[in-house]
Structure formats: C-alpha cells, structure tokens
Amino acid sequence: MLSHLFVNGLTFALLSAICLSLPYDGTQQVLSDHKPSINLPTNDGFVLPVFDSKPVSRAEEIRSNRIGYQYGPPLLGNTSYFPTGPLGDAMVQRDKQMWFQDVQYVTEKVNGIEIPQAARALAEIGGIKTLSDYATLYDGQWKYSIPDGVSPGMLTNWTQDLLFSMERLSNNPYAVKRIHPEDQILPFEVEQSTAKKLTNMSLEELHRTGRLFVADHSIQAGYPTIPGRWTAACTAYFYIHPKSGDFLPLAIKTNVGRNLTYTPLDDENDWLIAKMSFEMNDLFHGQNLHLAATHDVAEPLHQAALRTMSSRHPVRGLLDRLMYQAYAVRPIGDEVLYNPGGFFDQSFALNNEAGRLFAGDMYPVYAGLFRSSQFRPDLVTRGLVNCTYGPQLKSMPFYETVEPMMTAIEDFVTVYVESYYPSDALLTHDLEVQDWMVEAHVGAHVLDFHPAPLTERAKLINILSHIAFLCGIGHHVLNAATLGEAAGILPLHPSAFQKPLPECKGCIDDLMPYLHNDTEALKQASLLVRFNRPLLEEWDGNLVNQWSGKQFLAATSDSVREAAAKFKRTMESISDHIRAQVFDDNGFGPQGMPFIWRSIDPRKIPYYLCV
Numbered sequence: 001m002l003s004h005l006f007v008n009g010l011t012f013a014l015l016s017a018i019c020l021s022l023p024y025d026g027t028q029q030v031l032s033d034h035k036p037s038i039n040l041p042t043n044d045g046f047v048l049p050v051f052d053s054k055p056v057s058r059a060e061e062i063r064s065n066r067i068g069y070q071y072g073p074p075l076l077g078n079t080s081y082f083p084t085g086p087l088g089d090a091m092v093q094r095d096k097q098m099w100f101q102d103v104q105y106v107t108e109k110v111n112g113i114e115i116p117q118a119a120r121a122l123a124e125i126g127g128i129k130t131l132s133d134y135a136t137l138y139d140g141q142w143k144y145s146i147p148d149g150v151s152p153g154m155l156t157n158w159t160q161d162l163l164f165s166m167e168r169l170s171n172n173p174y175a176v177k178r179i180h181p182e183d184q185i186l187p188f189e190v191e192q193s194t195a196k197k198l199t200n201m202s203l204e205e206l207h208r209t210g211r212l213f214v215a216d217h218s219i220q221a222g223y224p225t226i227p228g229r230w231t232a233a234c235t236a237y238f239y240i241h242p243k244s245g246d247f248l249p250l251a252i253k254t255n256v257g258r259n260l261t262y263t264p265l266d267d268e269n270d271w272l273i274a275k276m277s278f279e280m281n282d283l284f285h286g287q288n289l290h291l292a293a294t295h296d297v298a299e300p301l302h303q304a305a306l307r308t309m310s311s312r313h314p315v316r317g318l319l320d321r322l323m324y325q326a327y328a329v330r331p332i333g334d335e336v337l338y339n340p341g342g343f344f345d346q347s348f349a350l351n352n353e354a355g356r357l358f359a360g361d362m363y364p365v366y367a368g369l370f371r372s373s374q375f376r377p378d379l380v381t382r383g384l385v386n387c388t389y390g391p392q393l394k395s396m397p398f399y400e401t402v403e404p405m406m407t408a409i410e411d412f413v414t415v416y417v418e419s420y421y422p423s424d425a426l427l428t429h430d431l432e433v434q435d436w437m438v439e440a441h442v443g444a445h446v447l448d449f450h451p452a453p454l455t456e457r458a459k460l461i462n463i464l465s466h467i468a469f470l471c472g473i474g475h476h477v478l479n480a481a482t483l484g485e486a487a488g489i490l491p492l493h494p495s496a497f498q499k500p501l502p503e504c505k506g507c508i509d510d511l512m513p514y515l516h517n518d519t520e521a522l523k524q525a526s527l528l529v530r531f532n533r534p535l536l537e538e539w540d541g542n543l544v545n546q547w548s549g550k551q552f553l554a555a556t557s558d559s560v561r562e563a564a565a566k567f568k569r570t571m572e573s574i575s576d577h578i579r580a581q582v583f584d585d586n587g588f589g590p591q592g593m594p595f596i597w598r599s600i601d602p603r604k605i606p607y608y609l610c611v
Ligand SMILES: *[C@@H]1O[C@H](CO)[C@@H](O)[C@H](O)[C@H]1NC(C)=O
Pocket: 078, 364
C-alpha cells in the first residue's frame, strides 16, 4: 500500500511541475485537472465569444493558435492528420511526458515483479505442456496490472462455443454483422448436412430467415507477416439457433493454405484450432481498429477546435477535458509498439506494417466515418440491435451494458450545451463554433461529419457525446483492461501460431506445437496487461469522473456541476451493477454468457484515450 502511495505522490509532484512549466496556457485546464490539481486562477470561466468581455485578447489567442497548431502527416497508418507546428509539437511533447507518468506504475510492476513471478510459476509446473497449463500463467498473477484478474469463466469455460460466439458481442463487438437476406450474398458454402445437423436449417434457410451472421477477417490474408510465425485470415459464420435462440458459431474458413472450412462437428482439435485462428485475427482486428476508430476520429476534430476556438469557449473546454494526454499515443505507439522489432513484432504474426495498413484500410470505409459508425447507428446497420429482417439477439451484452452509459453521457452533454445555448439561434450565431465546423471539413478532413453550418443544438450534443463515447467506452471496449482480462487470454487467443495451419482435417494429434511456449506465452501475457491503468480510481481518471475535473467544473455553472454530480452517481450505480454479476446455478452470467464480462466497468475504464 505504501509503495502505491509513494508512486502516486511522486506522479503528482512531477505532473504539477510539468503543468506549471508549460509554455502556453491553451490547455492548462486539462492538464491540471486529471490528477489533484494545482489551483490555477479560474476567474474567467467558459464564455461564448459574443459575451466575452475581452474580445481582443480572444481574437489574438485564436490567431496565434492558427499559426501554432498545424496539421501534420498521419501517424500509424494512413488515417487522420497528426498535429505539428510550434504549439502542436509542444502539446505532443507535454502529452508524452504525461503518458510516461501514467504508465510508470504498470511498467515497474510488470517488469520488476509480475514477469519474474509468472515465470517462476511456469517453472514450478515444469513449463507449459498441455492446454490447461496456460492457466498457471494467469492464476494469481498480474495482480498489480490487472487487479480484477481474468474474467471469471475465461480460464475454465474457454472451449465452449457459446463463450466463443458471445465474445463477438462483448470483447470485440465491431467485427460481426448480420447477413441481409436479399442484399448480401454468402461468402462461402457450408455442407448442407452439416448445417442441418447443427441448426436444423440449411445455410440458405438460416440466411433467408435473417438468422445468419458473418465476421470477416479475410483482408488479413494480404498483410505481411513475421518470418517463423503464422496466422490465418478467417471468415466465420454465426447464427441464432431456431430453438434455443442462442447465438452460436456455425463455421470458420481460414482463407490461407488449404483454405479449410471447420465446423463444431469436426474433431475437437480441428475445431479448437479454427476458433484460435479466428481469435488471433480478431485480436489483431480489435487492436488496430481501435486506433482508426477512436484516436483517429477524435483527434482531428479537436485539432480543428484548437485552431478555431478560444480555450475560453465551452465547446473547446469540453473537448480539452476529453482529450487529456491523447496526443501521446500515436507517437509513442510509433516509437515503441509499432516500431520494427518492437512489442507488436515480438508477439503478433502479422507485423507492425500490417497494423498500420489495416488502420489505413479501415479508416475511409468504416472506422473514420463520424456519423455512421456511432454506437447506435452502427449496431443497427449491422443488424445487432432492432433488426427488422430477423429475430432479435437474445442477449447483446455490448449494447445492453453501454446503452445506459451512453444515455448518461448524453444527459450531461445536453445540460452542458443548453446551459451555454438557451436557443438554437445563439448556436447558429456562434462564429467560433461555425468556424470549427468548417475547419473540421476543409482543414481536418473529418469523414462523414455533420454538415456546416451547425444550426441545431441537438447536433452539437450528438457530436460532443460521440467524442466522449470514443474517448472512454469506444476505446476501452477494445483495449485497456479488456486485453488482460479476456480478449487476449491463452490458449484461446494466441497472438501467433508457431507453425503453419494444418493441411488436412483430422491430422492434429497435438495442438501444443502450434501454440506459444513459455517464453512466447509470457511475452504475450505481459504485453497485454500493459494496456491497463489500474490506478484510475485513485487518480479520478476513470469514466465515473469524466466530467468531475475541478478546473473544468470551476469554469462552468451550477447546473453543469449538478449534472456532473448526477452523471457520477449514475455511472457509480452502473459500476455497482457490473461488479455484482455472478454465475447463476447453470454457470451462466446475467448476460447469458459462460464468462463474466466486466471489462468496461465505469470505475475501471479511463475517460480518456490512454493507450
Ligand atoms: C492515404 O489515403 C488517402 C485518402 O484515402 C489517399 O488519397 C492517399 O493516396 C493515401 N496515401 C497513401 C500514401 O496511401
């Protein structure tokens, strides 16, 4: 406990030093807010340009920001611009310093204590020899970096098909979609008798009745790999069972080598390696999609705001709050994660270049689309919620968990926006906001963005709520605790195979030669736990505190402060609910899954883009 406090105390001291020595004041309020803050003067709160008593200094600030913040080339894939210019560069440097403070605790514990401890545990059992030995890598391990431990059920129930399929609706909910009966064709065939035996329907019947889903990672077949490591590029079918209503896997096609199609009727080892292949592709998908779909969308909108709005503007103030430390991630990712031979290359079969390519491939067609990829429209488009051409999913954990969180965000943002804009007219005549909207299109090139001018408060509420979603929930469903608790747990979720996929069915006597040995397993586990930030609750950096920054709130009004307090209570109660989940008598969690999914607990996830 003492050592926790010491590390924290040290962090605070360093942070304060960094904040105080900043060369500019544009985003000071964000900086000093996250951790206990030095009390900067807050005499001038947020104010719209028309009511600002210092219009001259305000205009001067914006003029120098337009010079100081420039759009630089994209980083980590051909996606959105990365900031440069004198102020942009200083901001990035500042964020990087903050990031290293943020991660220091985890780095020290992982390197100094956890890796040696896990290695000892593996040595004590004589190394990993069977599938069940992988549990030793997690049992009682990584207690500092992942205090909640592996999701209950993930170490015991990982061979179950329902666990595999329900991960598509929780750990990474962005890959699967329902196949429309008329508009879409089937990517591959499954033997009639196999489909009938499993589902009591043919593939065509499943398709026609709106019960068939696909998750397609075939694009990964075209990306470069690391020599000596192998992966697949799976396309998988899932279906809603006509009788039980369960969401289950039907078939997995590997799209590499002999291009075999596996089903649950195959030999145990065959079906397991098929599921592992899919999970490998899905882990790659989630990690690289998150860059393109969250960082690369929020950043250009904020960059446009830096160039068009004063730091006294309430919209800019809200964005500054959300974008805490955000500009650290791409450059640090470029330097230590996606660098040649870096962390990524050390664990994954597809190399760092593949990660960049995938982010660039996804950005213009899906990830970067501001309106259509929002939480609700995206789930409806993919037929996962409120489907009009097939039965509803019996359980959709991602939607059910996040919907109340999203509503809480919108409730707060509504009060915030309405407190500054009692009418749409005031918004319409806000020149800074209108400049921002234009800049987002012509300067930052945000894709599928609301058209300028912005004349309805509801649209501003939508924009700000979505950015808040991206920085917190949208990011962390794929990242942070999710990786070390569930989405990267061995042996179901390997980062690479150690030999090529089999050439025939029924020829795997032993899966172990395909899978990570002790060294590789330890590398994967220790890499993935680094994405968590276990001290957030003490730092007030979790989602519960998304709007609770002292400096931020001091610049607002009573109604906003009340709304922030209400938001906090709502998130705490959602968190209580998530923490109370247990298995029922049949061994299922409340969401009908054979594991308990609690990785996006609002007390646990950051409100900001942490990694
Ligand atoms: C990056 O993407 C843009 C827009 O999609 C495209 O025009 C450009 O050619 C791409 N650049 C590279 C280097 O691939």
